[in-house]
Amino acid sequence: QVQLQQWGAGQLKSSETLSLTCAVSGGSLRDYSWTWIRQSPVRGLEWIGGVRHSESTYNSSLKGRISISLDTSRRHLSLRLSSVTAADTALYYCARGVTVNLSFYLDVWGKGTTVTVSS
Amino acid sequence: QSFLTQPPSVSGAPGQRVTISCTGTISNIGAPSDVHWYKQLPGTAPQLLVYLNNLRPSGVSDRFSGFRSGTSASLAITGLQADDEADYYCQAYDNRQSASVFGGGTKLTVL
Numbered sequence: 001q002v003q004l005q006q007w008g009a010g011q012l013k014s015s016e017t018l019s020l021t022c023a024v025s026g027g028s029l030r031d032y033s034w035t036w037i038r039q040s041p042v043r044g045l046e047w048i049g050g051v052r053h054s055e056s057t058y059n060s061s062l063k064g065r066i067s068i069s070l071d072t073s074r075r076h077l078s079l080r081l082s083s084v085t086a087a088d089t090a091l092y093y094c095a096r097g098v099t100v101n102l103s104f105y106l107d108v109w110g111k112g113t114t115v116t117v118s119s
Numbered sequence: 120q121s122f123l124t125q126p127p128s129v130s131g132a133p134g135q136r137v138t139i140s141c142t143g144t145i146s147n148i149g150a151p152s153d154v155h156w157y158k159q160l161p162g163t164a165p166q167l168l169v170y171l172n173n174l175r176p177s178g179v180s181d182r183f184s185g186f187r188s189g190t191s192a193s194l195a196i197t198g199l200q201a202d203d204e205a206d207y208y209c210q211a212y213d214n215r216q217s218a219s220v221f222g223g224g225t226k227l228t229v230l
Binding site: 044045046047057059060093095098100101102103104105106107109110111112 | 121152153155157163164167171176208210211212214217218219220222223
């Protein structure tokens, strides 16, 4: 059974870098889209990016600030988001995506990490 | 503003049938793009409810069914139960955004 355990700093100041890690236990890493999603009252659920077969894709609204990587030896998915502002305050989830053509669905989710950015 | 439009709330009595709509455009649902549905209980992560328009993961009740047509999709829940009370979200790929997008969510209240 695949489980995702995530952690990272929950309190940041504006301009700092958000850094979250998601440990994947069980199952294969191959052929899945390892994904970060965030949720806030203002923006709802938002796909922020993912990595599959060593190729990362990002939400264009975050390009230039975001980096997502998968360390297959440690089975860790990582998210780094630089120059954060209050608009990045959200509950961040890691999730496993099953890709079908261009679409994917998220069948396993982490419990979420709350990130709050203050000025 | 979400790329997929859902009603903010729906309600029904126990045992009744309700549907939740998800309206998109030709750049997402109408592209066509498969639609997926999630259920989220308070304080928990979303969980996959229906995928690829009308398929259910193992363990999900057949009271839940999905349908896609044109630029819209819907989730039907029959035989409403108290533990169906939750937020429900639709998701699809958007060609114009080159991203997967979500609906704004629908809060289901069981009266």
